[in-house]
Amino acid sequence: MNTKKKEVISKLERLGRKLLEEIKRGENPHIDIPVRALSNVIFSGQNLQLGEKVAKRYFFHLAHAKKFMQTLLVASFCKQLLEEGIHTSLRDMFYNLKRTLPNSKENTFDEQRESDPIVVDLEVTLDVLREQLHLSADVRGRVVGEVVIEDRGDIIDWSRLGSGGWAIPSNVEDVVFKEVNAEFILVVEKNAAFERLHEDKFWKKHKCILLTTQGQAARGARRLIQRLAQEFNLPVYVFTDSDPYGWYIYSVIKYGSMSLAHISDRLGTPSARFIGLTITDIDKFDLHNWTIKAKEVDIKRAKELLNYEWFQHKEWQRELKLMIQRGIKAELEALSGRGLRFVTETYLPTKIENKDFLP
C-alpha cells in the first residue's frame, strides 16, 4: 500500500475536525467533493484525470442533508475498520450501516446503490483508494503464466495451477513478484477464449502472461496489469469483442475510467495496445459469416466513443465509423467459425508478428 494506514486515519480525522470547526462557528457545515461528471474529467494524453471542479455538500440543505449524513456514517465506519484492522465488502458495509432512524420509518440507507457512491465520494475527497479504506471491490479475473509470486506469505507459481489459474483478489498491493518469465501480457476479455488459449498452452509457446478480465476489468485485475507492465516493462496486448463495450474495456485498462478518474494513475496502463477484434479484422480474416447485427444501443455507444478525447486516434475513428456504417459487431468466439484453433494458431500469431495493433 502506498499510503500508510495511519495516514488514511488522519485524513479522516482532518475531515471531521474541519466540519466540527464550521459547526462551532455556527456555519452550515459542508464537504468539498471533486466533481466526477464527464464535464470534470480531463484526458491528459496518458490517462483520465479529475479536473478542478468541486461540489459542496451541505448538511442544512434539503437536497443534500441525507447524503451528508450518509457520508459521515461511511467515514466513521471506515475509521473503525482501519482501527480494528479488518476488511469488508461494500455489501457488508451497507448492511452494517443500515438502520431505521429513531421515531421514523426512514432508514439510514435503503439500498446498496445509495452507499456505493458515498464510498467513491470519500475516495476522491480524501484522495485514497477504497482498498485503503479496507473496503474490498468486486473480485473477477484469472491469470496464468511463468510467474512466481508471494501473497500473504504463500509462494504461488502461476504456471502450476492446473486448468484453473490464479484467481485475482481484490487487493494486489501486497503481492510480491518473485520471478517473472514473460515477454508480454495478453489480456483477454472473455473466459472462454482464455480457456481455449490455456488448453492450447498459448502462454508457454509464446512466453506470455495470459490474463482474463471476465468482462469489465475489476480494480484488482487493472492494478495487477499495471504493476506487471510497469515493474517488468512488459508490453500489454488487449483482446476483446469487436464492439463498443469491448473497446471501452480496453480503454479503461489503458486510460482508466471516468468514474474512477481520480485514481487512473494507480489503475491505468497507458502503454497497453489493442490487438483485436477490430471491424477491419472481419475483412482481414473473413469472419463475415459470424458477425452480429449491431443493436441501436451499440450504435449509440459507438457514437459516444467517437467523441471521447481518448478515442481521437485516426485508427479508432476509422473503426468506430466503420462499425456505425456497417451496423455490425463480432464476438471473440466468431473466430471459432474459422476453426476452433484458429485463434491460437493463426489469428493471434499473425497479429503479433505483424505488430498489427491499434493505439
Next chain:
Amino acid sequence: MNTKKKEVISKLERLGRKLLEEIKRGENPHIDIPVRALSNVIFSGQNLQLGEKVAKRYFFHLAHAKKFMQTLLVASFCKQLLEEGIHTSLRDMFYNLKRTLPNSKENTFDEQRESDPIVVDLEVTLDVLREQLHLSADVRGRVVGEVVIEDRGDIIDWSRLGSGGWAIPSNVEDVVFKEVNAEFILVVEKNAAFERLHEDKFWKKHKCILLTTQGQAARGARRLIQRLAQEFNLPVYVFTDSDPYGWYIYSVIKYGSMSLAHISDRLGTPSARFIGLTITDIDKFDLHNWTIKAKEVDIKRAKELLNYEWFQHKEWQRELKLMIQRGIKAELEALSGRGLRFVTETYLPTKIENKDFLP
C-alpha cells in the same frame, strides 16, 4: 473420466447407424430423447432422476425437422472434437456450427439458446456428460483449505494460494487429491462471505475446506464437492441466503437439478446439510433490522418449493411457510448488521456446535 473417450465416440456412431438403417428402410428417421420436463423427473429419496418417458424427434415432421438437423450437426461436431482431442465452450461451438443454409436466408442456428439445449438432448440420449463430449461448462467457484491436489501435472496447495484461492475449472474429473486435511466442507453461496471467512482464516481455525459457488453452483464445483464428500467421507454444510433461490441452490448441490436430473448421480451430494440462513435464524440471531421484503416472485417460488418432493421434510415446510407468511427474506450479509465478524465468531460456530442443520 469414467467413460473412456472411445466409448463416447462409439455411442455417437451407434446413433448414426441406427438413423441410417431407418433411412435405408424408407422410414421417417427419429431420435429417442428422454423427456426432461418436471413430469418426468423422479425423486429417488437420494437425488433427482429422469423417469422412463421418451420423446421421439422425427426428421420429416415440420415441428421437429430443424431440431433434428441441429441435433445431428452437434453430434457430428462432438465426434470431431473427440477425434481431434480438443475442448471447447458452448459459445465457440455455436459459432463453429452457425452457417447460412445454401439458397436461403435461414441459419443452422440463430442464437446460442438454440444450440445449448441440443447439447443437453445429446447428454441424456447418449447418457454421457457434456464434459465427455469435450464441451466445457460455465466456470465459477473458488476454494481454499488444507488440501493438496494434482491437476494437469501440477501440484497445487489450496492453503497457499494467497487471498485468491483456487479457481475451480469446468472439468475436475482428472484432479487427483494428494492430501486432504479437513473435517468438513463449508460451501458458501456468495463471494463476499467467502472473503470475510477467508480473511478471518475460518478454514484454518475450524479445519475445513471453504468453497464458494458464487451463485448457483457450476457443474465443476458440484462435482468437486461430491468427490471430496464421497472420497474422504466429509460432511458438507451449505450456507446460502435465506430465500427460495438460496435454498434451491442448496437443493441442487444435494439432490441435483431438474434439468440435469440425468446426471444427478454424478453431480449431487445427498449427504449435504443446510447450515443457514433460515427464517428461524432471523429470530434466533436477532436479524430483524436487516431483512428484505420478499417480492411477489419470491413468494411464488417458495410456493413451488413447498410442493417439490425433495422439500417435504417438516423442517423445510416450516421454513417455507414461515417465509410466505411473513413475506420477508434475508441475505448472508444481513449478519454484518450484527457486526462484521459476527458470522465468523458467533453465527457459524454456534450452528456447528449445536448441529443446528436442516436436512
Next chain:
Amino acid sequence: MPKNAAEKIAKAMKEISIAEFFEKNRHLLGFDNPSKALLMVVKEAVDNSLDACEEARILPEIIVKIKKLEENRFKVIVEDNGPGIVKEKVPEVFGKLLFGSKFHLGRQTRGQQGIGISAAVLYAQLTTGKPAVIISRTSPDKPAYVFHIKIDILKNKPIVLKEEKTENFREHGVRVELEIEGRYVQKHHSVDEYLKQTAIINPHARIIYYNPNGEKIEFKRSVDHLPPLPKIIKPHPHGVEFGIFERMIKITSSRTIASFLTNDFSRIGRDTAVKICVKAGIKPDKPPHKLTHEEIEKLYKVIQQTKFIAPPLDCLSPLGEEEFKKGIQQVVKPEFVVAVSRPTTVYRGNPFKIEACIAWGGEIKAEGPAKIMRFANRVPLLYQSGACAITKAVQEVNWSNYDIPKEGNMPTGPIVIAVHMASVWIPYTSESKEAIASYPEIVKEIKLALQECGRKLAAYLRKQRRLQEREMKRKIFERYIPEVAASLSILTGENKETIIKYLELIAIKNIMKGEGEKHEHEKEGSNQQT
C-alpha cells in the same frame, strides 16, 4: 311576486311551426356543417329517386351533378327516370316538412319521416335564398312541369314562385335542382363515398355521377332485376305500445272489439280475438269506442300475454346473398367474398333482417383496421359510426376465432365488412339517420351474421394456409437434407450423396401425406442448466 305574472307569461305563448323548429335545430336533420350539408342534399334526393323507382317497378337510372359556383357554393342536380310526381302534389312534397307517402306505411322504404327533401329545400333557402327548381313528368302523354318552390317557414307551407310547362324533359321522372352553401371533400364522408356505397347496396341501379371537378364516374348495374316490392303490413299485436293501441281503438272503423282485433292487426284470427276478449272480461261484440280506459288496459295486458306467430315477413326488401356479393365484387374487387342473409326476425313487433358480407384480399388495402360499410334499408350510413349497432357488433365479435387479428377492438387486415339492416322501422339514433340504435335483438342478429361470414372466411383462409404450408414443408426439407446427410456421413462413414438420395425419396412420400396426421409430439422441459 309581481301582479299578473301568469297573465304576462300567457300573452307570450304561441304555437311554433315545425319548419321554424327545424330551421333552428337543423343539426337534428344532419345539416351540421357545409361538407355534411352537401352530402345530405344529394342523399335525400337520391334516396327518394330510388324509392320512387322501386315503387313504380322501374330499373333506376340516376344522374347526379354537382357544379361548383363559387368557393363554398354549389348547384346540386339529381335527375331520375322514376314515375314522376303528380303536378298537384309537387309543392307540398318539396315545400312542407312532415309531408309524405311513407310515414304511415308498414313497409321498408329508404325515406320515412317526410322531412328529408323538404329539409334540403329549407337548407337551400336558408343559406342562399334560392328557390328549389323541380321538373316532374309522370308519363310521355303528359307535359313536364317546372316549379320554383320556397317554404313559408312560419306556416310550414309551400310558396310556388313559378309553375310552367316544358317539353324539354325525359318521358317520365323527376329532376331536382338546389343551390346551397356547402363544401366538397373527397375522403371518408364524401358524396363520392356515399354514391359508391349506394351502388354496392343497390346493384340494380345505374348511377352516373359528375363531380365538382367535372369528372364523370359511372357505377354500372351488376344485377338486372328489381328487388321484389315489399308488402304493406298491418301492425303486429306485440309491436304497439299502450298509447298507440288506445288511439287505434278510438279511431277504428270496426264495429266490434273482436273485429277490431282481427282487422286492424296482423296475426290475430277471429277465434283468438274472441278468446282475448273473453279473457279480458269484455264482450267480443262491444263497440270499440264504448270501452273504458280500464277495459282497454286489461285488453292490452291480455294481448301482451298471448302468443302470436311472427309478423309476415314479405314487407321487407332484403338484398339477397348473391346480390350482396355481386355489389361488393363490382366495386371492391376482392380475392374472396362471402355473404350471409339471416332469417327475418322481430324487434318490438317490427320485422327486420340482417345481411352481412365480408370481402377479403384482392384490391383491398392490407394496412390498418378493417373497412366497415353500414347500410340501412339500402342506404349507406356514413356518419356516427361509433354510435352504431353495426360497429358495436363488429367490435364484439371475437375475430381471433376466425384467425383475423384485432387492433384495439377492431379487426384488421385486407378486409371489408358490410352489414345491411332491412326493416319497416329502423331505430335510428337521430333524425339525420346516421346510426342504428344498439337494441340487443339487433346487435345479436348482426353478430350471428358476422360470425357465420367469419367461419366461412376462416375456412377459406385455412385452406390457403394449408397449401402454403405444404410448399413451405417442401422447401424446408430441401434445405435440411444436405445438412443431415453430411452429419450422418461423419457419424457413419456412409457416402453423403447416397444418404441424400434415400432422404429425398422419403421426403416426397412425406410431403404428400395429409397434413392432419400427428406424430407423437415432443415434450421438452424449458429449464436451462442450473
Next chain:
Amino acid sequence: MPKNAAEKIAKAMKEISIAEFFEKNRHLLGFDNPSKALLMVVKEAVDNSLDACEEARILPEIIVKIKKLEENRFKVIVEDNGPGIVKEKVPEVFGKLLFGSKFHLGRQTRGQQGIGISAAVLYAQLTTGKPAVIISRTSPDKPAYVFHIKIDILKNKPIVLKEEKTENFREHGVRVELEIEGRYVQKHHSVDEYLKQTAIINPHARIIYYNPNGEKIEFKRSVDHLPPLPKIIKPHPHGVEFGIFERMIKITSSRTIASFLTNDFSRIGRDTAVKICVKAGIKPDKPPHKLTHEEIEKLYKVIQQTKFIAPPLDCLSPLGEEEFKKGIQQVVKPEFVVAVSRPTTVYRGNPFKIEACIAWGGEIKAEGPAKIMRFANRVPLLYQSGACAITKAVQEVNWSNYDIPKEGNMPTGPIVIAVHMASVWIPYTSESKEAIASYPEIVKEIKLALQECGRKLAAYLRKQRRLQEREMKRKIFERYIPEVAASLSILTGENKETIIKYLELIAIKNIMKGEGEKHEHEKEGSNQQT
C-alpha cells in the same frame, strides 16, 4: 312502369302531425329507455318551475315526489310556488307539442323549444295511458283549477278530460302529476344526481325531494336573492342567416328599409342603417316588401361586411363567481374552491358566457378521474358527456401545467370540475339537450376559464406544498442531527451531546430561512464504478 304509378303514390301522401312524429322518434327527445325517461320527466317539470319562478321574481321552492306503484311504474309529482299558469293556457302548455312562451324569446331560459313538458305528457300517455293531472293557481284571490289532460296525437291538440275548481292548493304555483313507465337508478344518470346538480347551479332554489324509497332529501338555499331577470334582445345583425333575414323583411311592420334595420335589430343606429342601404344601392326609404331577391342578397352581404359593436349582454343570467362557489361548497364540501366568470362573448351573433368552478380536496373522493359537472343555462347535463364541448375542453387543457396528474386524457385526483354555459341559444347536439356542440369559439372560452381556475388552484396547492416542505425540513434535520453528531464524535473525539447542541442552533436558523435561497448545487456523475 305500371300505369298511373305517380297517381297511386300521390294518393298515399298526407300530412304528419308533429306529435305523431315525436311519438315514433321519442329518442330524439331523450325518452330512450325507462331509467332515462324517469329522469327526463322530472327534469322537464323542474326546469319549467325554475323558469317560471325567475320570470315572476319568486324565490323558488320545489317539491319533487317519486312514488313507486309497481315494478317499472312510477307516479311523478312536481310542485312549485311559481306564478301558476292562466286557466285558458293550461291545456295547450301540457297538451300540444311546440307550444310555449320561450321559443321566440331573445333571452336565456332553461326550456326553449316548447316541447319538453308536453313530450313528458305524451310519454305518460303512450306507456300508461293515464292523463296528466295539473293543478294551477295564479293568485290567492283566484281559485285553483285541476285539469286532466291528454294529447290528440293525430291533431297535436289537447284533450281536456276533466276541469274543476279546487280550494285545496297553495296560494300560487303549479303541480304536475304524471304516471309513467320507468326505472329508478341511483347512480350516474339518476334523478338524485340531477337534483343535486340542479341545487348547485341554482343556489337560490330550495328543493325538497322524496325519492322512491320514501327518503326525504332537502337541498337548502345557499344564496337568498334571485338572479337578475335577463333582458329580451333583438337579434344582432351578424347573428341571422340569409333565409331568416329574408323572412324578417317579408313580415316586418316597418315602413322603410332603413327603419327596418334600426327597429328589428340591435346595434344598428339610424346613420349606420342609411349608410348600409346606400352602399347596397337601395334607397333607404324604400318599403321593405318591395325589395327584390337580388336587393335583399346585396343588403345582406353589405351587413356581413359592416362592423357592429357586440350584442347587449344583459340578456344572460350568469351565476356569478361567488354564487357558483357557494353552490359547490354547499353540496360538494371541498377543502378549496375557485370560480371564474369569463366576459360575455359572441357566437354566431348570440351572446354567451362561460363560468367555471374547480373544487379540490375535502369530501371529494381522491381516486379515479376528476368528476365533471356540465351545466347549460342553469340546467345540469347528465348524458352524452363524451360528445360535449365541455368534456372536450377539459380534455384539451394541459392539466400538468397546474400540477394535476392526467390519466388518459382526463385529469385525476380529488377534483370536481364544473362548467356553466349561459346563452340565449345553446347549440345542443340533439333536442334531448344533453351535450353542447363543440364550436371552436365555445371550446376556447371554456378552456380559458378552466386555465384561469387551474392557475389559481395550482397557486393554492403550491402554497400548501411549501408549508409541508418546511415541516418536512424540520423533521428531517431533527432525525439526522444525532446521526451526524455520533459520526463526527467518532471522527473527532468531541462529545456527541455537545455537537448536537451546536447543530440544533444552526438548524433553527436554517429552517426559518426563505425556501427560495439557493446553495451552490452539487453536480455528481451518475456513473458507477467501471
